[in-house]
Amino acid sequence: MSVPCPIELAELPRDAAGPVFREPWEAQAFAMALALNERGLFTWDEWAATLAQEIKAAQAAGDPDLGNTYYRHWLNALERLVREKNIAGSAALARYRKAWASAAERTPHGMPIALAPADFAG
Numbered sequence: 001m002s003v004p005c006p007i008e009l010a011e012l013p014r015d016a017a018g019p020v021f022r023e024p025w026e027a028q029a030f031a032m033a034l035a036l037n038e039r040g041l042f043t044w045d046e047w048a049a050t051l052a053q054e055i056k057a058a059q060a061a062g063d064p065d066l067g068n069t070y071y072r073h074w075l076n077a078l079e080r081l082v083r084e085k086n087i088a089g090s091a092a093l094a095r096y097r098k099a100w101a102s103a104a105e106r107t108p109h110g111m112p113i114a115l116a117p118a119d120f121a122g
Helices: 024-038 044-060 070-084 090-106
Strands: none
Touching (some): 070 090
C-alpha cells in the first residue's frame, strides 16, 4: 500500500526503504491517521491541510522545523481532526493523554507501553 507523504522533511530518520519512526508512539499516531482515513472520517486533502497548518503554527511559535518534532505536529493534527469531526472531545483526549503518561511513567525504558484500567482512574 502506498501512503501519500504530505510533507517531505530531509531530517526525518531514514533507512534504505525510506522514512522510519524514532519512537513507537510515532508509528501508532501514523497508523491511527491511516485507520481514520480508511474509515472515511477525513480525506487526505483535509489531513494535508490540517498538518500543514499545525506545522506553520509551530514554526510561528518558534519550532526550528528540524524534523524531530514532525510527529508531534502529526499528533496535533490528528487530535484536531478528531475534535473537529466530533469523534472525541477535548476532555476525552485529555483523559487518554493522562492515561498514556501514567502508563509511560511505570514502563521500563525500551519496553512497550501498555494502557491498563488503572491508568484511567481519577
